[in-house]
Amino acid sequence: MNDASRVIEVNGLSLIFPTSDGDVHALQDIDLTINQGDFVSFIGPSGCGKTTLLRVIADLEQATSGSIEVNGMTPEEARLARAYGYVFQAASLYPWRTIASNVALPLEIMGLKGDEIRSRVEHNLALVDLAGFGRKYPWQLSGGMQQRASIARALAVEPDLLLMDEPFGALDEIVRDHLNEQLLKLWAKTNKTVVFVTHSIPEAVFLSNKIVVMSPRPGRIQEVIESDLPAERDLSIRETQAFLHLANRVRDGLRAGHSYDEVS
Amino acid sequence: MAESVNLHVITGEPQAARPYRFRAMERFLFGGAGMLALLGLLLQAPWQISLATLAVALIAFLQLKRSRLLAAIATGAMALVAANSLIDLVDQPEAINAGFWCLVAAAWLLAWGCVDQLSAIKTLSRSYRTVLNVLIPVLFGLWLLILWELLTRGLNVPQVLLPAPSQIGQRFMESRAILWMDFKQTFLRAVLIGYAIGCGAGFIVAILIDRSPFLQRGLLPIGNLVSALPIVGVAPIMVMWFGFDWPSKAAVVIIMTFFPMLVNTVSGLSAAQPMQHDLMKTYAASYWQSLFKLRIPEALPFIFNALKINSTLAMIGAIVAEFFGTPTLGMGFRISTEVGRMNVDMVWAEIAVAALAGSLFYGLVALLERIFTFWHPSVRS
Numbered sequence: 334m335n336d337a338s339r340v341i342e343v344n345g346l347s348l349i350f351p352t353s354d355g356d357v358h359a360l361q362d363i364d365l366t367i368n369q370g371d372f373v374s375f376i377g378p379s380g381c382g383k384t385t386l387l388r389v390i391a392d393l394e395q396a397t398s399g400s401i402e403v404n405g406m407t408p409e410e411a412r413l414a415r416a417y418g419y420v421f422q423a424a425s426l427y428p429w430r431t432i433a434s435n436v437a438l439p440l441e442i443m444g445l446k447g448d449e450i451r452s453r454v455e456h457n458l459a460l461v462d463l464a465g466f467g468r469k470y471p472w473q474l475s476g477g478m479q480q481r482a483s484i485a486r487a488l489a490v491e492p493d494l495l496l497m498d499e500p501f502g503a504l505d506e507i508v509r510d511h512l513n514e515q516l517l518k519l520w521a522k523t524n525k526t527v528v529f530v531t532h533s534i535p536e537a538v539f540l541s542n543k544i545v546v547m548s549p550r551p552g553r554i555q556e557v558i559e560s561d562l563p564a565e566r567d568l569s570i571r572e573t574q575a576f577l578h579l580a581n582r583v584r585d586g587l588r589a590g591h592s593y594d595e596v597s
Numbered sequence: 598m599a600e601s602v603n604l605h606v607i608t609g610e611p612q613a614a615r616p617y618r619f620r621a622m623e624r625f626l627f628g629g630a631g632m633l634a635l636l637g638l639l640l641q642a643p644w645q646i647s648l649a650t651l652a653v654a655l656i657a658f659l660q661l662k663r664s665r666l667l668a669a670i671a672t673g674a675m676a677l678v679a680a681n682s683l684i685d686l687v688d689q690p691e692a693i694n695a696g697f698w699c700l701v702a703a704a705w706l707l708a709w710g711c712v713d714q715l716s717a718i719k720t721l722s723r724s725y726r727t728v729l730n731v732l733i734p735v736l737f738g739l740w741l742l743i744l745w746e747l748l749t750r751g752l753n754v755p756q757v758l759l760p761a762p763s764q765i766g767q768r769f770m771e772s773r774a775i776l777w778m779d780f781k782q783t784f785l786r787a788v789l790i791g792y793a794i795g796c797g798a799g800f801i802v803a804i805l806i807d808r809s810p811f812l813q814r815g816l817l818p819i820g821n822l823v824s825a826l827p828i829v830g831v832a833p834i835m836v837m838w839f840g841f842d843w844p845s846k847a848a849v850v851i852i853m854t855f856f857p858m859l860v861n862t863v864s865g866l867s868a869a870q871p872m873q874h875d876l877m878k879t880y881a882a883s884y885w886q887s888l889f890k891l892r893i894p895e896a897l898p899f900i901f902n903a904l905k906i907n908s909t910l911a912m913i914g915a916i917v918a919e920f921f922g923t924p925t926l927g928m929g930f931r932i933s934t935e936v937g938r939m940n941v942d943m944v945w946a947e948i949a950v951a952a953l954a955g956s957l958f959y960g961l962v963a964l965l966e967r968i969f970t971f972w973h974p975s976v977r978s
Binding site for chain 2: 368417418428443
């Protein structure tokens, strides 16, 4: 692997939150490399620091010690260069903006011109199957459609790196399966690097080519599992032996981190 | 009864519509109106009005099963006709007897029944509903005035205590020129200018406070202090500072409106969720970008709340401030001098102007609120 293909490089990273009850070790000694085109999932129980690690990559939290590079820059430089798109747990669309102008929001902030904004909005809404819903307001759409709009908003920035923090956590299983499949197609189509936080084993196994198993107190990486599933997948792969085997490895990894009984 | 129901089941014929069950309110209103009309007839009230009222109450009672609208129109019209004839009679002392008051009560119950029927109409048509939403409060207010008119004149209430609405209306029409001048002085100058400066300053200071923690600690408590200043104490001082004319009144209005705007804007600016701030941060948005694109829109419901509170505070402030020295002009000045001259009808005319202007002002702000915060859960549902 040459340096150019390394998107994220984390070395010995720790993060401590000081609280009135003493320090909380949110992350301890994290080493991780993510390459161009990877689909990486962070999985673990609540409190294992998976969201915190994603937020450190996005420069929404700052590491206490250790080093981290995003596209060869510090996270702050990467954020100011708009190197990534971030999808939150909730859609957090602005209710006073239509779906189209919500997707246009980051583009307006980047200072793009009207025509460029219009064509990007149209393109990305079509990508998440929301063409024709641009004039609706967020509160007129279902939760799944809102989350798709927020993905379109992250994609509109045209980042090579997509950071997703349990984006489908609040959705029901049917919608979640559907969006998982769409996300995988999107990833295959665009060759972006995706970092995806989840606490669902099937979701992590289905989506990723690299699964980072984390454990809590202190938040650390338990194991990094490379997926041997074919790149072309659909939902039926979840019944295959290879899928179940991989899911079991993830489950064993979580158990080894003494965290499995706490997820129950 | 049970037999016929069974028969319907067997033959499969459509079952007859369930008999209409009158609400207790309907029995009370139309029954009461009919009884009172009958009582009025016995107690020597004019027989034409008594009979007509009785008849209409009965017809409405039978009709409302089929059409509430027709029942409402019939009772509403009859109530107005009765009110009109009663007002014609009210100045003849020999006509005022127990029967007369029975008819007043009967007409009032009919009108109440009319509004009650209109309120009970269920419709999906939006324009129909809009008409009803306007009509119901108008009828309600009209009847308040009619009863006021009949009671003050029928019971010979002294004019100084409470003049009749017709008297106030007459005075209003005769003094239009004076009222307009007072309105211009108090509302168009002191209130509007003071309101604009007070609200604008509150908003700008809120933004300054937001930018600087030093101001937040130092200025917010002082703003609190300003809001606690008694207007009665401040107004004379403002007159000494800014003279007798409207600027001193505008200054009082500024002091009154500044703080509600400041506090509401400050809390509105912190209303955005942490996730939305994070979102702006991931876009590398500048302070001003996230202020204009996220925080001010998020603060709008709070800001409009302050604008509505201030619209009434500004009226009160400007009128009361004029009690402490003005040129011979202005709504507060007129109220204080005409009370001294026992011209209570003029005072009421000024009160009417103030009430109208205040409600229109408030209504306009509320309308703007609906336009600008259409997305807020409290407006869109």
